[in-house]
Amino acid sequence: MDTxxxxxxxxxxxxxxxxxxxxxxxxxxxxxxxxxxxxxxxAPDVDTVLKLRNNAVYIRNHRGFTHSIPMVLAWPLxxxxxLALILxxxxxxxxxxxTQLAVFLHVFVDIFNSYGxxxxxxxxxxxxxxxxxxxxxxxxxxxxxxxxxxxxxxAEPVLTMLILYALLALYYFVRFSVQAAxxxxxxxxxxxxxxxxxxxxMRFYQWRIAACSDTHxxxxxxxxxxxxxxxxxxxxxxxxxxxxxxxxxxxNFRAFIAFSPIYRWEITDLGTVxxxxxIDLRYRSKEYYPFVAVAHIDEEMEIRxxxxxxxxxEDKLRKKLSFAHEEG
Numbered sequence: 001m002d003t004x005x006x007x008x009x010x011x012x013x014x015x016x017x018x019x020x021x022x023x024x025x026x027x028x029x030x031x032x033x034x035x036x037x038x039x040x041x042x043a044p045d046v047d048t049v050l051k052l053r054n055n056a057v058y059i060r061n062h063r064g065f066t067h068s069i070p071m072v073l074a075w076p077l078x079x080x081x082x083l084a085l086i087l088x089x090x091x092x093x094x095x096x097x098x099t100q101l102a103v104f105l106h107v108f109v110d111i112f113n114s115y116g117x118x119x120x121x122x123x124x125x126x127x128x129x130x131x132x133x134x135x136x137x138x139x140x141x142x143x144x145x146x147x148x149x150x151x152x153x154x155a156e157p158v159l160t161m162l163i164l165y166a167l168l169a170l171y172y173f174v175r176f177s178v179q180a181a182x183x184x185x186x187x188x189x190x191x192x193x194x195x196x197x198x199x200x201x202m203r204f205y206q207w208r209i210a211a212c213s214d215t216h217x218x219x220x221x222x223x224x225x226x227x228x229x230x231x232x233x234x235x236x237x238x239x240x241x242x243x244x245x246x247x248x249x250x251x252n253f254r255a256f257i258a259f260s261p262i263y264r265w266e267i268t269d270l271g272t273v274x275x276x277x278x279i280d281l282r283y284r285s286k287e288y289y290p291f292v293a294v295a296h297i298d299e300e301m302e303i304r305x306x307x308x309x310x311x312x313x314e315d316k317l318r319k320k321l322s323f324a325h326e327e328g
Contacts, residue, residue, distance in 0.1 A: 010041030015157035032090035040102030256293035
């Protein structure tokens with residue numbers, strides 16, 4: 001989920017924590033627990049700082065190790081022990097338990113996005129992504145705001161948050177049901193489709209679709225059970241030649257491959273260099289595919305510049321590549 005949603009989730013947990021008599025009655029413990037809940041609801045996303053290095057490092061590692069089983073267990077200690085030193089009168093056990101809940105809930109809800117997490121590390125580096133909830137879901141976000149407003153204006157916090165979580169559990173169930181119906185409709189529309197990715201959007205009934213058969217890639221949208229195929233591309237194996245092998249040694253390309261399960265490729269001769277481009281088919285926006293990996297390779301098989309990430313116009317992509325070349 002996005003940062004704003006994780007913040008309101010942390011605040012909602014502060015309301016739920018009133019169910020703990022020690023939190024409700026002991027001010028130092030309550031203060032420490034509230035701090036632990038807010039920090040725990042954000043801690044796994046500390047890997048966002050990897051953006052400061054480059055896109056390839058960020059894409060390959062975001063929601064990776066920081067969301068793993070060892071870190072889900074470590075974050076509560078990393079947060080609780082300094083808080084206990086600052087507030088020595090706080091009960092450490094209750095602080096640790098509530099912080100553990102915040103960290104676990106952060107990683108758990110991220111599993112339901114299309115991006116997913118490597119929540120099973122170190123046992124598996126597979127990305128766990130159920131793809132039923134958009135990274136920002138307005139229903140989830142505003143439901144939390146309503147519950148928090150009710151608490152602010154005097155509603156009993158524990159009951160309010162329990163009602164909130166019960167309604168959200170029902171909402172998640174409905175989302176799974178709608179996704180299953182969309183998948184069934186896609187299989188009827190594209191009977192020979194093998195890989196099918198159905199990704200949510202901010203609109204309840206609208207989903208992004210990317211699918212592959214043995215012969216074609218399909219990109220479309222679902223509005224309820226109505227499937228619209230927007231693009232259809234021949235599925236061609238990528239050439240096994242020195243140009244392509246060189247491109248695939250680039251860190252940007254390796255990050256793209258690790259992140260993108262369905263993509264197509266293009267090779268273009270630009271005169272002084274050849275451009276190798278990989279295009280993620282999951283994120284069509286206004287007839288453009290913004291998530292790409294691009295490498296420019298010269299006649300000596302040297303990579304002049306490369307880029308992976310989100311670009312919403314060719315002009316911006318050229319500027320990014322020029323900047324990368326100047327940095328190199």
